[in-house]
Amino acid sequence: METKYFTISVYSENNVGLLNRISGIFLKRHINIESLNVSKSEIKDVSKFTIVVFTTEDWTRKIVQQIEKQVEVIKAYYHEDDEIIFQDTALFKIASHLLFDERQIQNIIKASHAQIVTVSRDFFVLAKTGRRHEIEDMYHQLEPYGIMQFVRSGRIAVSKEAMPIRELLAEIEEKQHL
């Protein structure tokens, strides 16, 4: 079966132990997590995990089933790249003198639509939000000049189709009051 990137979105209660429980599901099956992001979601008191894996759809489906099985998980979905809008963010810390010594750097900044977050006497910081390959391209362009520090966030994604958690929770609440 074909391996590719899948983005798993998990809506859950905000619970301390849940990250451990979810990461254990991957660990047990030797599935590497390509990236992981945990944040609040569009619903109050509901957390959202965005997990990227590179594996087969079969494994992804089984993992999603195991994730959903956890008591504190409200619902989990998985999507292929063309079903979501997704972005990564990266920060580049670069020596300030290069801005003046290396004309090409200014061109890279312009072409990449990166933001200059801060400039100080010693260094400046670029923030680049975009697809993974755009960030990789920028990295490779800047690398010859020397990158003092680099960091990239996990993927964050929203799906094109609805993930109707609000409706699901309303339905559950209604059932509980019956």
Next chain:
Amino acid sequence: MEVVNSKQTQGAAQTPKGMKISGAEALIHCLLAEGVDLIYGYPGGAIMPVYDELYKFQDRLTHILTRHEQGATHAAQGYARVSGKVGVAMATSGPGATNLVTGLADAQIDSTPMVCITGQVPRHLLGSDAFQETDIVGISTPVTKWNYQITKASEIPEIIAKAFYIARSGRPGPVLVDITKNAQFDALDFDYTPCTSVRSYHPLPVATEESVEAAASLINRAKKPFIIFGQGVILGEAEEELEAFVEKSGIPAAWTILGHSALSSDHPLNVGMVGMHGNYGPNVLTNECDVLIAIGMRFDDRVTGNLDTYAKQAKIIHLEIDPAEIDKNVKVDVALLGDSKDSLARLLPKIEAKSHPQWLKEFEEKHQIEYKQIIERDLYPTKEGLTMGEVVRGINEASGEKAVIVSDVGQHQMIACRYARFKQSKSNITSGGLGTMGFALPAAIGAQMGAPERPVVAVIGDGGYQMTIQELGVIYQHQLPVKIVVLNNDFLGMVRQWQQLFFDKRYASTVMVNPDFVKIAEGYQIKARRVEKREDLNDAIAEMMASEEPYFLEVRVEKEDNVFPMIPSGASVSDIRLS
């Protein structure tokens, strides 16, 4: 004679609502409110406030001091499995808590409802590597259905209610609640409301009407339908529905070891056991049926053998409560996602009354082959050495097939599961998924206390017996009329069998030099007998079954007998070996 204290008069349902009490006392009231009257456990520093309350409530809540925390978990499991109630085990922090891990893992994989309560160092010491501090919530996460650390007394009622609800609902499982010592000491305003729902947790899916229709249609068109049922029938209390379904449809039905006893052994459509050491017919014919109806079972690898060659010719219908089990190991054609009782009851009116005499004849023919080559020699041996099979047959006969049989892990377990016959459900207690040696003796304690009116026979090998042998102390102390049968071949028999068959008889570390088991039992004041000859066997079993006290029976069996049939690891069910 008995002094009735003020607490006793409150009654289990009445809890001191609105009163300021300690976290430890609150825990006891929670347990009572959940209908708990029996706890297995072991005290220690971080759980002492709770034990102090247990002392005060001992007239309403019995605590059994097992001799090791692992024993407490298996006893709680045995109790749960035989009674259908939630088993409760308790331990202190650190080593007390880590000793629960095997039992938690066992309960997790065998879907046994259990709540484990552990003490923990006070909140202000958490993370400081304090004395007997261990991150039991972290450690137990992969082997619990849910777990939680309570650090404030006020959390106790809600969390304990949630723990019991999660442990027993849907697909049952173990829950661990860790309570810091400060939360046990601190006061709270007590108010207990049983938990009836958790918004992120949906334990009871209901099979769709379409899935029921689709299943019925497949079943009605089937020429060679076959049922495999598992523990889901027992956990769902769907025994009557299963029997009605089997009888109306006329479909031969086989069981996994955890499903054993859900259908009476003498039912004409009960065709026996599937899996690695299961019966010949049901294994081979799995690969010849046209519709396979899997009820409350999870296609464990010990059941299926090689998945690439498992029932490929058949349409598969899966009645299952846990969505994560659907398509996990075997891709199914129709999934009835719901409680087995409900799914079976809805399927029943939609299926046609039928019989399949030709198809049943195939099972009968296969049975005859297995009977001649294996079963007859196991149950009615003519060679000198005693067989495990004849001992199990003796227990069947002496108990009228009414005993609860608790087996350990290994050759004797397979023999016990193959040959034990049951008329009543919840009778076969064994460690199926995890294969935990040492399970049987403590589990038999729990089974005896969960079903005090029934004879409980623990069938154990000489290896597994010595893993939890210290629990004889509990049997002695409480004079539990558990019947302990050790089938002693001075070997770790199943590993030895594999070494013989697959490792050229290199018996690495499987030879046991055993102590005098009779003397050990006698050391615990337990009536004990050893049998070495066939002519003494029936008398000894009869004496044991008649005993109203604890009884230990060691049977010296043939040293190098093998369990057959056998599906070698990784082979197909149709490649099952008869020798």
